[in-house]
Amino acid sequence: MIERLRHWIGTFGIRAQIGALLVGTQLLAHTVTFGFMLFLSSELGRKSEVILDLSDPMLSVLRVLGDDPDKLDVLVDQDHRFTLVDRAPRDATLPKVDAVLAETIGQGSIPGVVAFALPTHAEWPPAPRVQPFGLASMAPDGRWLIFTPRPNVITRTIPRVATILALSLLALPLMLLSVWVGAWLVAPIARLSAATNAFARDIQAPDMAVEGALEVRRAIVAFNRMQNKLRRLIDDRANTLASIGHDMRTPLTRLRLRLETANLGAAKAPVDRDLSVLENMIDDALRFMRDDQQQVDLQNIDLTALCQTAVDAMRDQGHDVIMSSRARVVAVGDLKLTIRALDNILNNAVTHAEAAEVAVESNPTSSTAQIVVTDTGPGIPDHLISFVQQPFNRLPTVAAGDTGDKTGFGLGLAIASDLMARQSGALELAANTPRGLRATLTLKTRRDGA
Known part of the structure; x- marks a missing residue:
């Protein structure tokens, strides 16, 4: 599972990985922060604060009007949260009330105030996270003053929502800034990767500008030095x-x-x-030496037309070569290099077999196109396939019976393999069923900067 996850992550570029890491850490940090805020809102201290806040109107009234029954009647007429009854509430016993509620009310500065539990279906918003309760106190005339708090869901939730929105609005530009800075920091690495691929296609590709972080600068300097040494080595060899x-x-x-x-x-x-x-x-x-110094010119190539032209040329020379597919397939590559690679493969096929067949295939899933050349010759053993793609290497049986004017010098497959690699393609050799060799030239069907 871990290996599959690593492989999936490896399919994304370093910019995407760093961007996802920054966004993920920001989201995780905010999730933890919001969770902590919600946790604190349910703690005992927060509950006590909410209870005292809701009880404050009752306590204030008792301090100011507690000794004047007439003023209490006026209060009841003006504020519907207060009522006067002849006897104490039925549930005005502390054991039936939340322990935090009972302890908080018991610490009030006005004696004689008791708390009672409201029905669970009372109109009580969830924001305070406190058990629905009311307060009762006996007036001087023997009646009971009842106070039923009515928490406002807006005033209780808006501050928290506003805090979360403010943090989110502040975090969003910071998150975008972090992603942009991360992409800017890894940009030289992306350019180094592109320069490496460009150098693989063109030995004369220009050196990279030295920029970026210290480690990236050192890598670019080392890459430029290696590039120059390889150029001198190839030039000296040529x-x-x-x-x-x-x-x-x-x-x-x-x-x-x-x-x-x-x-x-x-x-x-x-x-x-x-x-x-x-x-x-x-x-x-x-x-073969000159091919290493030839520049690569990528363009759209009609592989079907290219193969048909090559097949017609081989047939004009008297070789039994046929084209088995007609559907138009377009790929991205160097036209001259592709023609030379295909010619080498066809020459190898007609040299060692009496007939050859050419097919063009497209693979939308992998964004590639293939030229498949099959023959019915002696084929190549699996353990020698990589051997024959090296310069001047030939099969032992071919080398032993070489007359010098027919089988060449072991450069055809090596040149074809090198020509395909230089345009970000590939040459694959495999056994043909039931007999012979199957050579596949693979090119990409879209430009991706590779």
Whole structure:
């Protein structure tokens, strides 16, 4: 469960994760605060405060008018909360009243005041969180003055609601500000990720501007240093290989001239073929090196039309290649790199098999499109699939029977794999059922900055 949660969280960017963390912590803090406020409102001290507040009119009347029955009659006529009765309320016994209520009234400054419980269906709002009660006191003429508090739900709840709304209105801009600051802090990390992907596609991608927090700055400096070192390494390798290729062409040319004038008889054809092998190997190696420095130009590609053109070209050369799908599929990639990768795959298929089939598929769920090339040749064992996608690696059976003019030098699949990777695609090789090889070229169908 934890691993699945981690995987789900990992599908979101760092900005979304930090934003969710900030919003979540703010909401949690406010929930705890509101809960604590509600808890305090039900504590004994809060109850006592509410009871004294509700009892204050009765206590004030007794202090001012307690010795004058006539004034009590006038009060009853003007304030409907007060009544005069001939006998004490039926429930005017303290044990039947809430313990906090009895203790609070018992601490009042006016003696002779008793509390009694009101019916549970009395019009009593829930805001005070106090048991419905009334107060009674015997007047000098023997009658009982009854006081029934009438809590105002608005006056009791509005202060708390206003407090919660004020805190919420204050917290909302702070929350938005926190999310914006968090996004601003992680922006260099997002740019570093984009620069890494850009460098993977284009070796000549510009260096990043050094900005952000100290750790991010150090990471950007290290990335720029690594990028420059890789550029120098690739340039040095390409220049070295180009120099070697140039230097080798001169003796190869002299050997060809001497071969033309030499009388070697039957040995002339094998020597000429070996020289052709050397020249082709130099050309393929130089072409492989130049591919690393070619810039990537992403655009929308009609894969169906591209594959149909490639199939027609192979058929014009006499190869048995067919196109099995006609639905239009558009993907995002580099047109030249995709054509070269497909040509390498088709050449590999017709070289080792008599026929090949091309299909174009779309996967809306993963936002990808695939070019699938299948053949019925000898195929590649599963444990050697990654091996043959490395430069100059060939299957042992192919290398042992290589005549030099047919099977190449182990660069076709390696070049196709590299060309697909440079445009954020992929080359996957697998066994074809029941026999042969299944090569899948995968490209994305939408731009996502990767």
